[in-house]
Amino acid sequence: xxxxxxxxxxxxxxxxxxxxxxxxxxxxxxxxxxxxxxxxxxxxxxxxxxxxxxxxxxxxxxxxxxxxxxxxxxxxxxxxxxxxxxxxxxxxxxxxxxxxxxxxxxxxxxxxxxxxxxxxxxxxxxxxxxxxxxxxxxxxx
Amino acid sequence: xxxxxxxxxxxxxxxxxxxxxxxxxxxxxxxxxxxxxxxxxxxxxxxxxxxxxxxxxxxxxxxxxxxxxxxxxxxxxxxxxxxxxxxxxxxxxxxxxxxxxxxxxxxxxxxxxxxxxxxxxxxxxxxxxxxxxxxxxxxxxxxxxxxxxxxxxxxxxxxxxxxxxxxxxxxxxxxxxxxxxxxxxxxxxxxxxxxxxxxxxxxxxxxxxxxxxxxxxxxxxxxxxxxxxxxxxxxxxxxxxxxxxxxxxxxxxxxxxxxxxxxxxxxxxxxxxxxxxxxxxxxxxxxxxxxxxxxxxxxxxxxxxxxxxxxxxxxxxxxxxxxxxxxxxxxxxxxxxxxxxxxxxxxxxxxxxxxxxxxxxxxxxxxxxxxxxxxxxxxxxxxxxxxxxxxxxxxxxxxxxxxxxxxxxxxx
Numbered sequence: 216x217x218x219x220x221x222x223x224x225x226x227x228x229x230x231x232x233x234x235x236x237x238x239x240x241x242x243x244x245x246x247x248x249x250x251x252x253x254x255x256x257x258x259x260x261x262x263x264x265x266x267x268x269x270x271x272x273x274x275x276x277x278x279x280x281x282x283x284x285x286x287x288x289x290x291x292x293x294x295x296x297x298x299x300x301x302x303x304x305x306x307x308x309x310x311x312x313x314x315x316x317x318x319x320x321x322x323x324x325x326x327x328x329x330x331x332x333x334x335x336x337x338x339x340x341x342x343x344x345x346x347x348x349x350x351x352x353x354x355x356x
Numbered sequence: 357x358x359x360x361x362x363x364x365x366x367x368x369x370x371x372x373x374x375x376x377x378x379x380x381x382x383x384x385x386x387x388x389x390x391x392x393x394x395x396x397x398x399x400x401x402x403x404x405x406x407x408x409x410x411x412x413x414x415x416x417x418x419x420x421x422x423x424x425x426x427x428x429x430x431x432x433x434x435x436x437x438x439x440x441x442x443x444x445x446x447x448x449x450x451x452x453x454x455x456x457x458x459x460x461x462x463x464x465x466x467x468x469x470x471x472x473x474x475x476x477x478x479x480x481x482x483x484x485x486x487x488x489x490x491x492x493x494x495x496x497x498x499x500x501x502x503x504x505x506x507x508x509x510x511x512x513x514x515x516x517x518x519x520x521x522x523x524x525x526x527x528x529x530x531x532x533x534x535x536x537x538x539x540x541x542x543x544x545x546x547x548x549x550x551x552x553x554x555x556x557x558x559x560x561x562x563x564x565x566x567x568x569x570x571x572x573x574x575x576x577x578x579x580x581x582x583x584x585x586x587x588x589x590x591x592x593x594x595x596x597x598x599x600x601x602x603x604x605x606x607x608x609x610x611x612x613x614x615x616x617x618x619x620x621x622x623x624x625x626x627x628x629x630x631x632x633x634x635x636x637x638x639x640x641x642x643x644x645x646x647x648x649x650x651x652x653x654x655x656x657x658x659x660x661x662x663x664x665x666x667x668x669x670x671x672x673x674x675x676x677x678x679x680x681x682x683x684x685x686x687x688x689x690x691x692x693x694x695x696x697x698x699x700x701x702x703x704x705x706x707x708x709x710x711x712x713x714x715x716x717x718x719x720x721x722x723x724x725x726x727x728x729x730x731x732x733x734x735x736x737x738x739x740x741x742x743x744x745x746x747x748x749x750x751x752x753x754x755x756x757x758x759x760x761x762x763x764x765x766x767x768x
Contacts, residue, residue, distance in 0.1 A: 266479070308441060
């Protein structure tokens with residue numbers, strides 16, 4: 216019985232980690248308005264668009280190396296970490312597309328997105344709330 | 357379908373230089389420049405055993421100068437080589453990429469320039485590439501042409517196998533490509549013009565002239581793809597067409613015969629063929645599975661009338677179904693694949709069996725039919741590493757019926 220309770224708690228904890236609230240962010244000069252999860256996936260993976268319609272800047276996906284926000288974002292993409300890595304490698308080899316930018320922390324994510332017109336990334340809700348003037352939110356999930 | 361004027365490929369070099377100068381001129385002041393070095397490689401353990409899938413094909417292959425390694429039983433550990441990519445983002449719009457293949461084949465070490473191009477992104481709808489690039493025909497050639505990291509399955513597909521040359525591997529010239537959004541779908545296009553065919557199917561497009569054989573004409577490739585992003589998955593439907601009005605080559609009238617390429621050719625030995633390739637494909641990629649099929653129809657027409665038949669045709673098919681799952685949090689992709697290559701045995705193709713020897717000769721080997729089923733699984737243990745286990749069953753062809761392959765491929 217204790218094992219069942221413990222297992223439930225553990226699974227709940229894992230589930231909570233995977234479901235941490237995230238905010239998808241772009242540069243403040245990007246006039247793109249609210250996006251759906253499907254649109255975020257299309258833009259982040261550059262499946263159709265390679266450039267932002269608003270300013271013709273090249274779309275630059277930014278990726279956290281690890282963390283709860285990353286786990287939630289992978290859930291939004293419905294892809295495993297290895298799938299995303301392999302996807303971008305394939306695009307790089309086949310289409311000469313630039314690889315995603317990898318950052319080590321959410322503060323670095325905020326800094327990069329705020330300084331690059333074409334960047335699209337993600338942070339936890341708490342991080343966004345503390346830096347909302349520096350970047351623009353296009354999806355909260 | 358000769359829709360391209362017959363011209364020499366000699367103009368491609370100055371055109372390429374001009375293209376480079378124009379693209380550089382448009383980015384005199386680079387705002388941002390990033391250099392990226394990456395690549396992939398693999399190591400494989402393979403064993404082939406059993407009787408030949410088709411004994412008659414095996415005899416024809418062996419008797420007419422075919423590679424003996426293909427038909428022998430045995431075990432082998434192979435390191436095919438490494439593909440190294442150098443990518444430089446000169447600016448937001450201008451990209452340079454080169455791909456070099458370092459090949460290790462028994463005691464030989466070769467270096468081959470696979471790609472070398474500049475790409476300028478004018479807009480979403482129009483990008484211009486100049487240099488040497490992968491021929492944008494079909495889906496496989498653009499996305500999964502190598503057996504290493506880019507594939508889930510192990511065995512390289514006949515239709516894109518560079519050694520067979522059924523599909524021209526590279527084009528040296530110009531390419532335009534772009535994407536148009538149309539409601540909830542997108543239309544993607546690629547148009548390439550340049551030299552793609554050599555004297556032999558596997559010959560380099562920029563090879564030196566062989567025995568008074570002229571260079572072949574440029575090829576025109578058009579590839580259109582419809583992309584439907586759906587909540588359940590992505591659907592890609594495409595069609596590629598490639599036309600080469602004049603492939604200049606050598607006609608060898610019998611299988612197994614070797615011709616000295618340095619000798620002056622008799623008029624009856626000259627071969628001028630026009631080639632058309634149709635390449636429809638479909639791919640559906642969902643969260644739990646992926647289905648794919650690509651079909652090629654290659655047609656050759658004898659423009660000089662020396663080969664004994666007015667036209668030749670063969671077809672290739674590759675189809676695959678793949679399941680996506682996880683074991684202990686690691687992605688696993690079991691798959692089932694089917695390939696078929698079908699030449700007309702009663703009308704042997706005079707071009708696709710030509711192989712240039714390392715000396716001064718070109719030999720006409722037997723172009724064998726093949727049919728095979730592959731069952732296997734790919735394991736993504738780490739983000740940039742893939743292990744493949746595969747069993748091959750040959751239903752037709754000169755190879756032994758059975759093959760087992762274990763490979764690890766990795767990217768960096």
